[in-house]
Amino acid sequence: MSTTFAKAGTWDSLEPKLSPFVLETLATLGFSEMTPVQASAIPLFMKNKDVVVEAVTGSGKTLAFVIPIIEKLTSRKKRLAKNEIGALVITPTRELAQQISSVFSIFLKDPSLPKHALIIGGTTTLHDDIAEFKELGPDILIGTPGRLQDLLIGKGSTKSVVNTKELEILVLDEADRLLDMGFSQTLDNIITHLPKQRRTGLFSATMTDSISEVIRVGLRNQVKVVVKVEDIISKDEQRTPATLDIGCIVCEPHQKLAQLIRIINREKTARKYIVYYATCACVDYFYKILTKLPQLKGISIHSLHGKMDTKRRTATYQSFINLPTTSKALLLCTDVAARGLDMPDVDSIIQMDPPQDPKVFSHRCGRTARAGKKGKAILLLVKGREEVYIDFLKIRKIPVRLLSYILPDNSETQDTVDEGNGNLLKQVQDIVLADRDLHDKGTKAFVSYVRFYTKHDASYIFRLKDLDLGKVAKGYGLLRLPKMPELKDYKTNNFEEFTVDMDEYKYADKSREKKRRQKLSEKNLKYAMQSDKIYKRRQHPKGSWSAKKLAKQRKVERKFKKTRKKEFLKKRNADDMMSSNVIDVVGDEWEELQKEERLAKKLKKGKIKKEEYEKEIGLNNNLD
Ligand SMILES: Nc1ncnc2c1ncn2[C@@H]1O[C@H](COP(=O)(O)OP(=O)(O)OP(=O)(O)O)[C@@H](O)[C@H]1O
Numbered sequence: 203m204s205t206t207f208a209k210a211g212t213w214d215s216l217e218p219k220l221s222p223f224v225l226e227t228l229a230t231l232g233f234s235e236m237t238p239v240q241a242s243a244i245p246l247f248m249k250n251k252d253v254v255v256e257a258v259t260g261s262g263k264t265l266a267f268v269i270p271i272i273e274k275l276t277s278r279k280k281r282l283a284k285n286e287i288g289a290l291v292i293t294p295t296r297e298l299a300q301q302i303s304s305v306f307s308i309f310l311k312d313p314s315l316p317k318h319a320l321i322i323g324g325t326t327t328l329h330d331d332i333a334e335f336k337e338l339g340p341d342i343l344i345g346t347p348g349r350l351q352d353l354l355i356g357k358g359s360t361k362s363v364v365n366t367k368e369l370e371i372l373v374l375d376e377a378d379r380l381l382d383m384g385f386s387q388t389l390d391n392i393i394t395h396l397p398k399q400r401r402t403g404l405f406s407a408t409m410t411d412s413i414s415e416v417i418r419v420g421l422r423n424q425v426k427v428v429v430k431v432e433d434i435i436s437k438d439e440q441r442t443p444a445t446l447d448i449g450c451i452v453c454e455p456h457q458k459l460a461q462l463i464r465i466i467n468r469e470k471t472a473r474k475y476i477v478y479y480a481t482c483a484c485v486d487y488f489y490k491i492l493t494k495l496p497q498l499k500g501i502s503i504h505s506l507h508g509k510m511d512t513k514r515r516t517a518t519y520q521s522f523i524n525l526p527t528t529s530k531a532l533l534l535c536t537d538v539a540a541r542g543l544d545m546p547d548v549d550s551i552i553q554m555d556p557p558q559d560p561k562v563f564s565h566r567c568g569r570t571a572r573a574g575k576k577g578k579a580i581l582l583l584v585k586g587r588e589e590v591y592i593d594f595l596k597i598r599k600i601p602v603r604l605l606s607y608i609l610p611d612n613s614e615t616q617d618t619v620d621e622g623n624g625n626l627l628k629q630v631q632d633i634v635l636a637d638r639d640l641h642d643k644g645t646k647a648f649v650s651y652v653r654f655y656t657k658h659d660a661s662y663i664f665r666l667k668d669l670d671l672g673k674v675a676k677g678y679g680l681l682r683l684p685k686m687p688e689l690k691d692y693k694t695n696n697f698e699e700f701t702v703d704m705d706e707y708k709y710a711d712k713s714r715e716k717k718r719r720q721k722l723s724e725k726n727l728k729y730a731m732q733s734d735k736i737y738k739r740r741q742h743p744k745g746s747w748s749a750k751k752l753a754k755q756r757k758v759e760r761k762f763k764k765t766r767k768k769e770f771l772k773k774r775n776a777d778d779m780m781s782s783n784v785i786d787v788v789g790d791e792w793e794e795l796q797k798e799e800r801l802a803k804k805l806k807k808g809k810i811k812k813e814e815y816e817k818e819i820g821l822n823n824n825l826d
Contacts, residue, residue: 210241218248221276224269227309237262239429243403244269247371252402252424254377254416256409258431258443259568263405264544267291267373268305274370274401275316275341282368284339288316289371290396291344292389294379296322296512297519298542302375303344321345321353324512328352332363347380347388354395366396374419376541377404378561381415393420407568408441408561433601441599442564446571448579449605452589455670456677456696458554458582459488460626463497465552465580466530472549472578473527477534478566480555480654482507485534487647488554490640491679492534494633497626506535519543541565544572551579555651556591558658564600580605587668594660630679631700637710638718645684648675652688672697731763758799 212235213220213228220228236244239257246253247270257263271289275282282288293299303320310316319340321331331353343350343364356362372393374380380389402421409428416424434444442448453461466475479485489505492498504522506515515538522533523545533539540562548570557563563581570577581602583589595602634640652671658664672694675683681700683689705722709715735756742749797818805815 210236210238212236216241216245218245218273220269221273223312223315224272224309231308233265239263239427240266240269242427242429243267246425246427247401247403248273250401252421253427254404254409254421254424255427255429256406257427257429258441259407259565260443260544260572261407261429262573263407264302264305264375267371267375267403267405268302268309270401270403271342271371271373272306272309272316278370282316282341283365284336285363286365286368287341287343288368289342289373290350290366290369290392291342291373291375292347292350292380292392293344293375294346294385294541295508295538296324296346297515297539298375299344299346300516301542301544306342306344316341318342318344321349322512323349323352325516328357328360332360335363347385347392351388351391354392369396369400372396372400372402372419374402374404376406376565377419378406378408378415379541381419390418393418396420407564438601439599440601442567442601443571443574443577445574445576446567446579447577448567448581448600448602450581450583450592450602451605452583452585454677455584455673456627458677459491459630461582462552462554463495463626465550466501466532467497469550473530474522474525474545474548475530475532475550475552476539476545476548476566476569477532478540478551478553478555478557479534479536480558481647481650482509482536483643483647483650484554485536487640487643487678489534490643491630491633492532495626495629498532501530501532503532503534506533506539508536508538537562537566539569543569545569548572549577551577553579553581555654556581556583556588556658556664558654560594560598560659563595567600584669587663587665590663591660594663627676627679631681634679634681635700635702635707638707639709639711639714641681641707644678644680648678648680649684649686651678652686656688670694670696 213225213233216236237257239255239261243253243255243263243266247267255263255266257266271291275288278288291299291302293302299320299322303318306318310318317338317340319331319334319338319342321343322345323331326334328349331349335353343353345353351357352360354362354364354366374389379385398420402419402424404416404419404421430439431442431444432438433440451461451465462477479488485505485507489503493503502525504518506518506522508515510518518533519539522531525531527547537557540557542565551567551570553563553566557566567577567579570579581591583591592602592604634644651674652666655664655669656666666688671683671689671692673696675697680697681702683692683697683699709718742752801810801815801818804810805812
């Protein structure tokens with residue numbers, strides 16, 4: 203891909219000069235010249251200025267703080283003690299912290315140079331991190347707010363082992379995200395624990411403009427560095443890389459899946475795609491669906507979201523970025539992979555839905571078109587009210603083109619995919635019918651999406667009442683609309699309920715199916731006994747002779763049920779016994795026992811002889 207990275211002079215033109223080992227490393231990386239943001243921010247940050255840096259995604263902001271940190275710590279006269287740190291880099295996600303740590307590793311190979319440590323939790327306990335800190339004595343910590351807070355301040359009875367009095371540089375990467383409500387208390391706790399005499403740098407492609415946030419972080423007479431980008435043709439200022447082509451497709455909610463498949467199958471050159479979904483549940487569900495669709499056969503599909511355990515997240519992320527670009531690959535993810543991640547060779551970004559936070563839109567797009575390479579980002583918008591979003595983005599200096607991937611409007615082909623695999627949504631429903639787990643996942647995904655939709659920042663554009671939830675449910679391949687407050691009294695002609703016998707709708711997973719059957723038989727058993735009791739109560743009014751007789755009989759029943767029920771519930775696990783048989787067996791056995799009891803009474807009253815009693819009982823026992 204042609205690289206049209208705006209260059210801003212060679213590294214040796216910087217004042218103060220960079221260390222020889224830094225220059226050598228940059229040369230091995232093939233970075234002959236600085237990017238504009240590096241040329242602007244590095245000298246300031248190295249001259250003890252607080253900086254607020256805003257530059258588009260993929261413009262090299264990471265080195266704009268990594269290099270000053272390295273230069274500052276290697277030029278210290280007094281070496282840091284083992285328990286002292288000189289720099290702290292805070293990021294909103296584990297993957298981003300891992301990525302920044304790997305950039306430090308490239309420069310700090312020599313053991314005589316400052317050391318760095320990654321503090322993100324997830325796979326290590328706080329005690330592991332404390333032990334590693336004591337062992338390694340890092341000068342630089344890179345991490346996420348939660349675990350950094352625990353290490354720097356202590357947690358519960360675990361005291362802090364980190365001495366921050368010599369700290370010289372604090373960096374907040376994706377600062378506007380860190381300053382959001384989500385991290386504010388943790389961030390405040392960390393910042394109040396740091397010396398006021400330090401350099402602070404805030405970096406992001408969508409920097410916060412609120413001065414209050416900046417002062418909260420303790421910046422003083424900071425310098426704001428804003429690196430602008432001009433559209434190559436119109437010369438208008440824009441907030442996204444000049445090499446990024448952002449397109450938008452307007453379609454019906456139930457056509458989104460078909461559009462996604464068309465985009466992927468029609469792109470001839472693009473290999474790696476990132477597909478953003480609204481919620482973790484949507485990622486999980488559509489991952490299962492897409493991996494089963496024949497239209498995407500041969501394409502490797504991966505999923506990533508914040509609710510996955512760290513090991514699996516790291517493994518998925520690493521396997522996706524290390525995939526060769528010889529065949530197509532999709533990464534379905536949430537906004538956990540929206541900011542900062544420098545994934546090489548991502549050709550195209552597809553946003554199935556706009557993000558709740560409009561700032562995230564440009565971060566998502568910015569996973570492609572990095573370091574001057576070309577990239578394409580496509581947004582799917584629902585026809586109607588959501589189209590206002592295009593102008594909303596343009597006001598925020600994010601240029602978006604309307605693309606012509608419009609599906610034919612006539613209803614019979616609305617969800618038919620060009621690839622001729624028949625009615626796509628019928629295919630999805632068949633996939634869902636084959637495994638009850640997909641029905642559960644699809645319902646959860648739909649509910650999470652509806653809830654997501656109600657929390658858009660630009661709520662005047664994204665209004666639930668304007669969204670045809672029947673078409674959304676159809677697009678999710680649901681068999682029926684879930685019971686949820688948002689659907690109370692909801693009527694639609696655009697969703698046809700699929701009748702399915704829920705008692706017979708099985709899980710593909712055998713152990714889950716067995717558990718379901720157990721629950722079903724308990725429910726049936728309880729129902730049978732309750733209905734039996736209600737029936738009897740109706741036959742024998744309270745206080746009558748027959749009611750007294752029945753009460754006595756029920757006493758015997760209770761005794762029987764306690765013993766027999768345990769036996770039958772044990773037997774129920776036998777694979778050859780379906781739930782309905784459990785009820786029949788209980789019923790048959792119960793009749794025999796009542797007969798035994800009647801014969802015992804007759805024998806007691808002398809109405810039958812012992813031989814006759816034993817004969818009757820003995821004959822019955824051979825029926826097992
Ligand atoms: N001077 C340079 N010359 C060429 N490539 C560079 C240079 N500096 C950084 N890069 C490369 O550009 C890519 C983007 O860099 P980086 O991840 O720092 O961007 P960013 O501005 O932090 O993006 P984001 O806003 O998404 O976090 C990386 O692959 C990096 O290796």
